[in-house]
Amino acid sequence: MSKTIIPFGPQHPVLPEPVHLKLTLEDEVITEAIPAFGFVHRGLEKLAEIRDFHQMIYVVERICGICSMIHAMCYCQGIEELMGIEVPPRARFLRVIWSELHRIHSHLLWLGLFADSFGFESLFMQCWKIREKILDIDEATTGNRIIISVCVIGGMRKDISPEHVNWILSELKDVEREIKRLETTIMTDYTVMKRTVGKGVLTGKQAYELGLVGPTLRASGIAQDMRMLGYAAFNEINFEPVVETDGDCYARCKVRFRETLQSIDLIRQAIAKLPEGELAVKAKGRPEGEVISRVEQPRGEVFYYIKANGKKNLERLRVRTPTFANVPALLAMLPGMWLSDVPVIVLSIDPCISCTER
């Protein structure tokens, strides 16, 4: 059987961002898949040498548009630990609320892209339509829809007013109802299941040994979620990671779908317990020492290594994003699959290339 090499990307309609996959096929069955990166590298970590540690918040927010607030929160958390700052309780709860809003809109964006990957355009449109309500909440509460810039070292720079709280709860009720309306289609539709069940299967052992993170890991039965560490105010609300056991594309979809509803619940809990008080404490002095900060992004664990030497510029900033950890899964999942499964499997890890390349 002759081999065909298909250059899949870096510019490809089913890929939301530029990544290249060199696919070797026999007939339409993949025998080898080699990913290549480096098309959107911006050198953001290097900017730590010329931007001071406060300005770096704006830089890390721009690592990724979809989970910008969570990047900022992870970075601020690390600097706060280095400087021994205790964040006020209200700010910690606000961090939970906005980070979970980001998770919802990220997962809805992904659900849409995932639907598009198997040619279900109307489902794609419905997911993105629901996502607009979350972006409206971001805009109303922060002034921006995506990069909301609310985190500062020592707390938050924006608050949520009591009027906004009621409106957010009402909007979330609508979002929850609309997401649940999609449940039958996403979870039980014959054609969706035909395209996702049994595709790109990873056992729990494989997923763990490959070092996967986030929903890609949890879909293989491993209950690992950085929110279990209790950062921000996650230690003060009820949280259990969403886990599925089948390890295929359907299970990964199911985890993200359930997490979307779970995030709504977490926001409700955070709002119910939102304490009164100040938003931020003043960050005095400069950071010194080294620290590792980890939080759970929509795609999984993001890892910040920060090394500071008491100067205004950090000595080293290193970011390991969840997609970097999840890419090895593609090499394990793609061989043996059909060409038509490539978009579904690639999208199932929810790749974020701008995060990965920074």
Added chain:
Amino acid sequence: MTTSQGIIMILAGLASGPLLGGLIAGLDRILTARFQSRIGPPLLQPFYDVIKLFGKEKMVVNVWQAFCANAYMTAASISVVLFFLRSDLLLILFIQAVGAVFLVVGAFSSTSPYSQAGAHRELLQILCYEPLLIFVVVGIYLLTGSFKIESVYAWNQPVLLKLPFMFVVLSFVLTIKLRKSPFDLSTSHHAHQELVKGLLTDYSGSFLALTEIAHWYETVLVLGLCSLFWTTNPVGAILLVGLTYFLEIWIDNVSARLNWRWMLGYGWAMGVSLSLVNLVWLYAR
């Protein structure tokens, strides 16, 4: 049919693809958009697209591809003209199949792996729907005693009443021919699939416009075949065709894209079974 009537029918057939087919495509895009909570493009957008393509610089991978685009267009238009002339159904299907194969050959003449994979899939689609179309025509023959469309129009009651399962089979073929989900396998209208534009990847400019117009002709032809199932009343025929096309758009919007293995397995199993049941039932009566 007199000579003047024949000339009128030829002209109507030739005009139906670019005009009626384009309007159907425009309506399709608006309805699809409404299903997806979008407004959609203007009704005449397909015409604007094709006119724009004709304005582009002519570029082809090789001369053979240009020939194939023209051959596909010619075969598609001849098959519709023959339909309007109420000619032989087998001849119409044969000419339509020749055109479809030319489109595939044109894609094969390119070395692009996307074109090649798309061409392979298109061949599999042809392999799936051609036998089913033959079954439909055989059913019509067994009912009316002739392969001529004229004889269908001479039949005293709607064919649908005698060949209901055949109509389902024809609707299945329509989904493949219209490149709707779950069968937008070799190429899709929006190019959001693993093969990008698949079969049509290396067609561009006026040659891509020709394939689009040929596709409109094919749409008119397959919808014309649907109309044969209700020939006793023009209103009934229009309602039947309209309802069928609406169902096609609905199916397109409520299903994901499947793969060619499923299409072949399910298509043949369902298509052949329904056809045989209908033929046996017809024979038994």
